Amino acid sequence: MIDALVAGLRANSCSVWGPMSDEVARGKVVERVSAHLLVACNDDVPIPGIVDALRERGVDVLTPGDPAWTERLADAEVGITGSRLAVAEPSTIALAAAPGAPRATSLVPPVHICVVSVDALVPTLADAMMGIAAGEMPSALTWIGGPSRTGDLEMITTLGVHGPRAVEIVLLG
Amino acid sequence: MSDTVPRHTGGHAITTPGDDFHERTASAVADPILQRALHNLDRRLRTANESAAAHPEWKDRAAAIRRETLLDLDGWLDRLEHSLVARGVHVHRASTPADARRTIVELAQARGARTVVKSKSMATEEIDLGNALEDAGLTSVETDLGEYIVQLAGERPSHMITPAIHKTLPQIRDVLAREAGTDLAVDREALTAWARDRLRGEFLRADIGITGVNFAAADTGTLVLVTNEGNGRFCTTLPRVHVAVMPVEKVIPRLADVGILLPLLTTHATGQALSNYVTMISGPRRAGETDGPDELHVVFLDNRRRTLLGTRYEEMLACIRCGACLNVCPVYRNVSGHAYDSVYSGPMGKVLTPLLSGGTEGADLPYGSTLCHACSDACPVKIPLGDMILALRADVPDPQSGARRRRRIFWAVWARAWSTPRGYKLTTALARMSHGRVPGLRAWTSTRELPRPARESFRDRWAKEHV
Numbered sequence: 001m002i003d004a005l006v007a008g009l010r011a012n013s014c015s016v017w018g019p020m021s022d023e024v025a026r027g028k029v030v031e032r033v034s035a036h037l038l039v040a041c042n043d044d045v046p047i048p049g050i051v052d053a054l055r056e057r058g059v060d061v062l063t064p065g066d067p068a069w070t071e072r073l074a075d076a077e078v079g080i081t082g083s084r085l086a087v088a089e090p091s092t093i094a095l096a097a098a099p100g101a102p103r104a105t106s107l108v109p110p111v112h113i114c115v116v117s118v119d120a121l122v123p124t125l126a127d128a129m130m131g132i133a134a135g136e137m138p139s140a141l142t143w144i145g146g147p148s149r150t151g152d153l154e155m156i157t158t159l160g161v162h163g164p165r166a167v168e169i170v171l172l173g
Numbered sequence: 174m175s176d177t178v179p180r181h182t183g184g185h186a187i188t189t190p191g192d193d194f195h196e197r198t199a200s201a202v203a204d205p206i207l208q209r210a211l212h213n214l215d216r217r218l219r220t221a222n223e224s225a226a227a228h229p230e231w232k233d234r235a236a237a238i239r240r241e242t243l244l245d246l247d248g249w250l251d252r253l254e255h256s257l258v259a260r261g262v263h264v265h266r267a268s269t270p271a272d273a274r275r276t277i278v279e280l281a282q283a284r285g286a287r288t289v290v291k292s293k294s295m296a297t298e299e300i301d302l303g304n305a306l307e308d309a310g311l312t313s314v315e316t317d318l319g320e321y322i323v324q325l326a327g328e329r330p331s332h333m334i335t336p337a338i339h340k341t342l343p344q345i346r347d348v349l350a351r352e353a354g355t356d357l358a359v360d361r362e363a364l365t366a367w368a369r370d371r372l373r374g375e376f377l378r379a380d381i382g383i384t385g386v387n388f389a390a391a392d393t394g395t396l397v398l399v400t401n402e403g404n405g406r407f408c409t410t411l412p413r414v415h416v417a418v419m420p421v422e423k424v425i426p427r428l429a430d431v432g433i434l435l436p437l438l439t440t441h442a443t444g445q446a447l448s449n450y451v452t453m454i455s456g457p458r459r460a461g462e463t464d465g466p467d468e469l470h471v472v473f474l475d476n477r478r479r480t481l482l483g484t485r486y487e488e489m490l491a492c493i494r495c496g497a498c499l500n501v502c503p504v505y506r507n508v509s510g511h512a513y514d515s516v517y518s519g520p521m522g523k524v525l526t527p528l529l530s531g532g533t534e535g536a537d538l539p540y541g542s543t544l545c546h547a548c549s550d551a552c553p554v555k556i557p558l559g560d561m562i563l564a565l566r567a568d569v570p571d572p573q574s575g576a577r578r579r580r581r582i583f584w585a586v587w588a589r590a591w592s593t594p595r596g597y598k599l600t601t602a603l604a605r606m607s608h609g610r611v612p613g614l615r616a617w618t619s620t621r622e623l624p625r626p627a628r629e630s631f632r633d634r635w636a637k638e639h640v
Binding site for chain 1: 210213214216217315317318319322335336337338341342345360361362364365366368369372375377390392393397401402404406407409410411427428429430431432433435436443445446447448449450451452454455456457458459460461462463464465572601
């Protein structure tokens, strides 16, 4: 199941790291974004202490509680989110809108890093939908399978139209 | 914004010249640039065919779900409305396109809105919403890249999934460069980057986001939107108000049904196992959330759809707008969407256009078909499109009755003549003399060759050798 998810995401132009432990993942994410000036980070990223670790490395971290979130998000170079549900086939990851988990973090910055545990993985979309429909729906549940893309120019794929040009998935486990 | 470029020409946009479908198909086939652009469809067809073939059992399940919905469409709509209202969503029922336009324009005016961003939606094309908003003094911006190009060019989409399929890259550059007021390179990345910057500003400025709906689940009150570019996500994330226009047949009984319907839609539309973004919206922004619209409105659009229930065209309401029938159609593949001079093109457009207009629009479309039934075979929800096209020839008043009456008389005379040995002998003798030119059949024989008769008939040879 994990192999199918990784293969599907990579085939759809995502980078995938892991599965790896929380500590290794923290180090990887800090390493990955340390060169960026402003990074937006949702409160639901399942790596303990990630915001502090980033700030220790001198990264300016914007969190949803910041009163200037909306204005400053337009300047963020990377958006980091968590996810609590992933589907192996077709390979896609669900982001639930919630306080502390805005919709725009995975949409406005040109790079989106999503952290998800392999425990969140289910085999098919039909399995996922059965589970979701039984519980309470968030105001917005966004499924992301890869970077923003278009086929509108002579039907050849071009990445990064409106949303992120790069999607990087960090698997915990 | 240049004043010389029409923002929207809606129902009047014809880019393929010709008075009727026959003339327009001839113009389209004779257009070398269009023909080059249409070569790109072959690639789409191959990938879509391969991925759609992977799960043949999905078609049966999807067809069953869609027909279950149609058995009690009003009941499911009531349940959907109930679920939506319980989530704080405003539901508006519009029986005509004019009702829908008025509802949305009034809603925008009451909120003092100035700019509207739109995500690609056939339903909003159907009601010509862009023009209505512009006429009311609002700025309406299409944000799907292909639809944006088509809007700037003053045209209408020529394919429901790939609206600018009729344009080559240099033509697209020309359209965008005119809007930019500077030269742009004929380069996919550069043109995409320019459009990204320009439209990002529109998203930030917009007061209202307008989208269609791919599916609406009655049990949970959830709207499902499928996009790849992310423009649909912007329209439902940044503006304060989100308005979704939903043709009534988009309702599905259960959210769990999208487990089958979604992959089926995307494999048939683009060949993707799933589109890169699927957004499931269940109400406006909730307390404590940082973004999302404060207000969510859903407009149920009927526009004669419910009159199809119980008729032989009822199954047309099962359509999920994937475009698979366009991609396989030998007519569409040679002429593309503008030749149809209607919002919906291809085989599904030939059926839906006369039905939604009560026969006043697209009445000649059912005649422009080879009746090969490739559309029926391609349809992921098993709509018998070929049968419906044939049935419509009988049910919709014939716009070209003169030519067709002549043809009918010809076949009637032929049937009578070949019912007697004497008539048969006479007509075959005439056919041998005519060399394939038959008076009254010129329209028919201009694109088809009659078989050349044998120099000596079988009857003559038999008579010579055996009598």
